[in-house]
Amino acid sequence: MITIDQVSKSYGKKQVLHNVSLTIPEGSCFGLVGPNGAGKSTLLKLITMILSADRGEIMIAGESTQRNSVKIKRQLGYVPQEICLEETLTVEDNLKFFSQIYNVPSAIHKERINHVLKTIQLEDRRKTIVKQLSGGMQRRLNIGCTLLHDPMLLIMDEPTVGVDPNSRNEIYNVVKTLIKSNKTVIYSSHYMEEIEKLCDLVCFLNHGEVIDMDSPQTIKQNNTTKAVEVSLQTNDLKHFQHLGEPKETKNGYVFSTDDPLRLIQQLTTTMKEQSLDVTHLQMVTPSLEDIYLQKTGQSLSEEGQS
Amino acid sequence: MSAHLSLELKKMLRDKGLVFWTLLLPIFFIVIFASIFGNQSNTTSLSLHVVVTEPTTLTAPFIEQLEYIDSIDLEQIETTNSATELLESGEISTLLEMNGEQLTLHYDDSQQDTAGALYGIVDNVSQHLHLQASQQNVSNYVDDEATTEEWFAAPFQLEAVSINEQSVDAITHIVPGYAVMFTFFICISMVSSFLKDLRQGMVSRLATSPKHPLHYLLGKWLAFIVVVMLQIVILLGFGWLVYDVQIGNLIAIFTLSLFLSMTATAIGLLISVAVRSENSGIAITQVLALGGAIVSGLWMPIEFMPSFVQQASVFFPQYWAHQAFLDVMASSGTILSILPSLLILLVFTTVCLAIALFLYPRFLRDAA
Missing domain, CATH: 3.40.190 (D-Maltodextrin-Binding Protein; domain 2)
Known part of the structure; x- marks a missing residue:
């Protein structure tokens, strides 16, 4: 279990994290979400001990990161946002180097390298020079280099940034395999769909503060403002003024309500009375991204594309 | 540390730029200058x-x-x-x-x-x-x-006696001179390698491993020492094979090469952790390598230099290394005769290494 207690961090006068407190259960996949500058990477660097907190304490498996860093580092694997590989060397050379860095005993390092190559689906690329691999393959190798010592805690900082959808799916599959093997995974991303697919718990981070944290389902349940989307053959909305101010979408108009069934009834009655034709009518459930936008006023997807 | 050493050596084997700076360019210079000055006899007409x-x-x-x-x-x-x-x-x-x-x-x-x-x-x-x-x-x-x-007999009898056992020609001066000069160009490769690791996040990634951060610094340093040693051996070997340059006492030459490698790479280490950009590193190296070569008498005998240059030369490790090489190669010097030069090179190494270690935590903070 990872406990982050009242952690703050500043760069000069700029406060990046402010009294962040979190608990991450063992064996869970924990999603960290926020736009650029939210403090995600700084929080991950504090957990990985690349940085030290100004205030507060981080405990991993009951050990303090400040007092027992070497012991914790033996159980920790960090996948940085950048592709940190020796691009002029082969896939195998890179894996050998990291197996030495993580003190993998020489008696089992070949076995571990084979296992990792299988996990990241690069068995047939063992002798390939890294710079000849595709971006997606390099990302998978970037993950593979942290798996050699079989860490219990994996920290991934935007492992799919800048890759095409196909490669992203391949990386999902690798991460899913790791989650199934009971490792604790901390996964940071701009892409909410990744978080929804992979994570048991999600933490929304904005301007260095935790603004919500729970399972994706619970966040949706707690934050859903129900709505009804309707598409009409006319743009004349004067007949619906008594139902509230609708929001225009690409499919038609969305009316927010606390009682969607009653709103649907009102809509159908009005359409019947006014002889209006409707082409589409459905209840709408907002996505996690909509909820994030609602809570922070900032869109994740725009940040993610930048 | 051995992980970093073997990784760096593998990388260097594939680095064409390093081969050019450490071997091809110095050999080219030796050949050019040996062609120009090689036919001149020692007695000037x-x-x-x-x-x-x-x-x-x-x-x-x-x-x-x-x-x-x-x-x-x-x-x-x-x-x-x-x-x-x-x-x-x-x-x-x-x-x-x-x-x-x-x-x-x-x-x-x-x-x-x-x-x-x-x-x-x-x-x-x-x-x-x-x-x-x-x-x-x-x-x-x-x-x-x-x-x-x-x-009418002359009151004094004048006799000229050479102190050199072997004949010393211009090439005996050129080969160790360019070998010493080009060892300092390793600083460019070192700066480039360290800053690349910093930019690509390798330094911060390694900081999450259980290894002490000094393993990274010292592992890389050792790898560059090995490369410079090989560079000196190949350049002196080239001089011996092609121009029949006398190498002298092998133990003295090996020890001197090792000390010079340590000094050049310790300076490279210091520049690598001190500068924030590759361009600054290259500029400092050029000034040090070329300026030091001129002042230290690597291009022409120090005796031809103005007295203030001769006085300034003692502050450059190139001078001590070159004088020691000439001592062993031209005057049959032994490890004892070059001991002062070795000690001075060791002082340069220790000082640069100490400053590099002092600046290293700042380098690691930049990585984070």
Whole structure:
């Protein structure tokens, strides 16, 4: 279990994290979400001990990161946002180097390298020079280099940034395999769909503060403002003024309500009375991204594309 | 540490830029400069043109005496041009005009040193002729040749003895000179390698591993020491194979190469952790490598330098390394004779390493 207690961090006068407190259960996949500058990477660097907190304490498996860093580092694997590989060397050379860095005993390092190559689906690329691999393959190798010592805690900082959808799916599959093997995974991303697919718990981070944290389902349940989307053959909305101010979408108009069934009834009655034709009518459930936008006023997807 | 050492060596084997800077460029320089200076003998000839405007009975014996002197390359010319015209045309740089008993040495101002030496020689020959004539007159007068010879015997006997067992030519100076100069170009590769690791996040990634951060620094340092050692061995080996340069005492040469490798790479380590950009690193290295080469007498013998340059040279590790190489290769020096140079190189290494270690935490903070 990872406990982050009242952690703050500043760069000069700029406060990046402010009294962040979190608990991450063992064996869970924990999603960290926020736009650029939210403090995600700084929080991950504090957990990985690349940085030290100004205030507060981080405990991993009951050990303090400040007092027992070497012991914790033996159980920790960090996948940085950048592709940190020796691009002029082969896939195998890179894996050998990291197996030495993580003190993998020489008696089992070949076995571990084979296992990792299988996990990241690069068995047939063992002798390939890294710079000849595709971006997606390099990302998978970037993950593979942290798996050699079989860490219990994996920290991934935007492992799919800048890759095409196909490669992203391949990386999902690798991460899913790791989650199934009971490792604790901390996964940071701009892409909410990744978080929804992979994570048991999600933490929304904005301007260095935790603004919500729970399972994706619970966040949706707690934050859903129900709505009804309707598409009409006319743009004349004067007949619906008594139902509230609708929001225009690409499919038609969305009316927010606390009682969607009653709103649907009102809509159908009005359409019947006014002889209006409707082409589409459905209840709408907002996505996690909509909820994030609602809570922070900032869109994740725009940040993610930048 | 061995992980970093083996990784760096594998990377360097594939690094064409490193092969160019450490081996191809220095070999190219050695070949070029050996072609230019390699055919020159150690005894420098002084060029002297002689014009006789009014001969005397002693003119011919005088010129004959001058021609006997090995260090003078004498050419007698006939011309109607004035000495000034001849010198200004650039065709000649010194001219001895023999007008009856009057000898005038004309010279170009840029050849003051040569003119000074020639003046001494001409004056000496003139004195010698005067002595010969006096001895002959006295001998005729006393009619005792043995006594006369005793009277006119020189008070001192001068002998020139070379301290070098092997003959030292320009190439013996060029090969170690360029070997020393190019060892310092390793700093460029070191800066490039460290800053690349910093930019790509490798340094911060390694900070999450259980290894102490010093393993990274020292592992890389060791790898570069190995490369510079190989560089020196290959360059000296090239000199030995192609130009028959004497290597001298192998233990002394090996120890000196090791100490020089440590010094050059310790300076590289210091620059790597101190600078924030590759361009700054390259600029500092160029100033250090080229400036140090000039001041330390790697391009031309230090004796030819002005005295302030000679005094400044002792502050450069290149000077001590080069002098020690010349000591072993040209004067049959041993490890004992180069001990002061080794100690000074060790001091340079220790100081640079200490500053690099002091700055290393800041380098690690930049990585985060």
